[in-house]
Amino acid sequence: MKVCDLCGKGEATMKVSQLDKEGKVTEIAVCAECARQRGFAEVEKLKANAAEILTELKTRIDEADSRLVCRSCGLSYAEFKRLGRLGCSDCYVSFHDELLPLIRRIHDAVQHVGRSASGGRKQAQMKMNVQRLREALSGAIQDEDYEKAAALRDQLRRTEEE
Amino acid sequence: MNPPGGVVGKWLAATGPEADVVLSTRVRLARNLADVPFTHRAKPRDHERTIEVVRWALADTGYMENGKFLDNEHLAEPQGQYLIERHLASPDFVASKATRGLYISDDETTSLMVNEEDHLRFQVMASGLDFPEAFTAAAALDEKLEGQLQYAFSPEFGFLTACPTNLGTGMRASVLVHLPALVITREIEKVLRGAIHIGLAVRGLYGEGSETKGNFFQISNQKTVGQTEWEIIETIADISRQVITYERKAREYLMKKLRVEVEDKVFRSLGLLRGARVLSSDEAINLIASLRLGVALGIVNEINLEQVTRLLILVRPANLQVMLGESLTAAERDERRATFVRETLVHP
Numbered sequence: 001m002k003v004c005d006l007c008g009k010g011e012a013t014m015k016v017s018q019l020d021k022e023g024k025v026t027e028i029a030v031c032a033e034c035a036r037q038r039g040f041a042e043v044e045k046l047k048a049n050a051a052e053i054l055t056e057l058k059t060r061i062d063e064a065d066s067r068l069v070c071r072s073c074g075l076s077y078a079e080f081k082r083l084g085r086l087g088c089s090d091c092y093v094s095f096h097d098e099l100l101p102l103i104r105r106i107h108d109a110v111q112h113v114g115r116s117a118s119g120g121r122k123q124a125q126m127k128m129n130v131q132r133l134r135e136a137l138s139g140a141i142q143d144e145d146y147e148k149a150a151a152l153r154d155q156l157r158r159t160e161e162e
Numbered sequence: 163m164n165p166p167g168g169v170v171g172k173w174l175a176a177t178g179p180e181a182d183v184v185l186s187t188r189v190r191l192a193r194n195l196a197d198v199p200f201t202h203r204a205k206p207r208d209h210e211r212t213i214e215v216v217r218w219a220l221a222d223t224g225y226m227e228n229g230k231f232l233d234n235e236h237l238a239e240p241q242g243q244y245l246i247e248r249h250l251a252s253p254d255f256v257a258s259k260a261t262r263g264l265y266i267s268d269d270e271t272t273s274l275m276v277n278e279e280d281h282l283r284f285q286v287m288a289s290g291l292d293f294p295e296a297f298t299a300a301a302a303l304d305e306k307l308e309g310q311l312q313y314a315f316s317p318e319f320g321f322l323t324a325c326p327t328n329l330g331t332g333m334r335a336s337v338l339v340h341l342p343a344l345v346i347t348r349e350i351e352k353v354l355r356g357a358i359h360i361g362l363a364v365r366g367l368y369g370e371g372s373e374t375k376g377n378f379f380q381i382s383n384q385k386t387v388g389q390t391e392w393e394i395i396e397t398i399a400d401i402s403r404q405v406i407t408y409e410r411k412a413r414e415y416l417m418k419k420l421r422v423e424v425e426d427k428v429f430r431s432l433g434l435l436r437g438a439r440v441l442s443s444d445e446a447i448n449l450i451a452s453l454r455l456g457v458a459l460g461i462v463n464e465i466n467l468e469q470v471t472r473l474l475i476l477v478r479p480a481n482l483q484v485m486l487g488e489s490l491t492a493a494e495r496d497e498r499r500a501t502f503v504r505e506t507l508v509h510p
Contacts (some may be wrong), residue, residue, distance in 0.1 A: 086200060087199055099326065103319070107388050108388060110388070112316075112331070124311045127219070128197070128211075
């Protein structure tokens with residue numbers, strides 16, 4: 001009969017791995033009583049628990065990722081992982097830290113060095129405004145709100161003239 | 163000799179550099195508008211607005227003078243398949259349920275998809291190995307459009323795209339090459355592995371998975387962040403030049419050691435193309451590819467590279483039907499394809 005390494009009395013029924021002060025892993029044989037007192041789990045049970053722990057970890061990560069949400073489009077990081085696509089330009093800000101390692105893995109780099117976007121702001125803004133006004137105008141006409149339509153038409157004319 | 167029917171884009175002219183091995187060069191750029199969610203997340207109204215704004219930008223920059231814009235209704239099948247075969251639109255784009263639009267230049271060198279995975283995906287194709295041509299044209303379009311639109315961009319990550327795999331330059335540069343000799347001499351794996359080793363992607367052009375028909379391959383970059391556009395292009399251009407050298411060496415070897423066998427294969431292919439009454443798309447591509455080798459090697463003189471390259475497009479199912487102006491069953495297509503090919507390749 002192998003004797004318990006801890007109490008020297010009971011029959012050792014299980015092996016437990018321990019990390020000592022220098023960081024070395026040693027295995028000791030313990031009896032059921034000592035194991036219970038010190039809260040050691042059986043190694044076998046530990047293996048089963050390991051699987052559970054991983055599942056638990058994964059669930060926790062998924063939950064955290066579901067809570068991490070883009071401030072503009074509402075996409076969650078969990079959804080991004082599922083779809084493989086981000087929702088809008090702001091996702092790159094909302095998920096900045098999470099995306100960095102992913103980008104590094106794909107491209108072996110995280111800093112863009114090619115061409116830059118520069119101007120076009122004014123023109124672009126104007127085009128978008130005009131488009132929105134056109135849509136509102138068409139909506140007003142459909143609703144037969146001709147006063148509103150006339151006002152929008154004037155506004156549209158002024159914007160297009162800029 | 164003017165073959166019957168079928169006009170194809172300028173980039174198929176096969177007059178570009180290294181046309182004996184390289185069919186075409188393509189530069190594609192992905193861009194998104196700043197204040198609109200990416201396509202899959204945007205609402206139909208956003209989609210429509212994006213199309214209007216881009217269409218307007220194309221008009222203001224003069225591109226509509228030598229091109230046309232196709233609306234959603236004109237992108238469904240069979241038109242969609244036609245565009246895919248001509249490399250003007252992607253299968254994802256054609257299959258998409260989002261409201262989308264497509265600009266195509268009259269000479270088919272330039273096309274721009276609106277509301278594919280990104281708001282804008284535009285490309286320029288050039289004949290042979292010609293990145294200067296393809297890239298300068300793509301960059302010019304990019305700059306002109308940018309003067310009218312506001313792109314999603316960050317100094318850190320570059321041009322922002324729906325999928326991080328396209329981030330940064332948003333550029334996919336590729337060449338389409340024909341490597342029959344390397345396949346015959348079984349050196350193809352080694353050569354292509356060299357490309358993959360430096361981070362490029364290689365895939366067979368026709369056929370699924372490992373079944374590549376006609377020995378056509380596409381070599382493209384995979385990484386889009388961390389290098390300038392020109393650095394990426396130089397990498398592909400360098401590998402392309404190496405591949406060209408290997409293919410030509412292998413062709414020389416074949417002509418020296420296996421001349422009769424090569425001629426036999428080429429002339430059997432030509433014989434079938436001139437004689438068959440039924441030709442499937444796959445068989446036609448394989449035969450035309452052999453013919454292309456024969457033309458490139460000077461074994462066949464009465465046909466030129468341009469005619470062969472045109473044929474490669476026109477025998478595809480949708481292109482064939484559009485050219486003939488009829489909707490056909492698979493069996494009818496096989497018969498009409500054979501007829502069209504015979505008429506194209508008549509003895510002078």
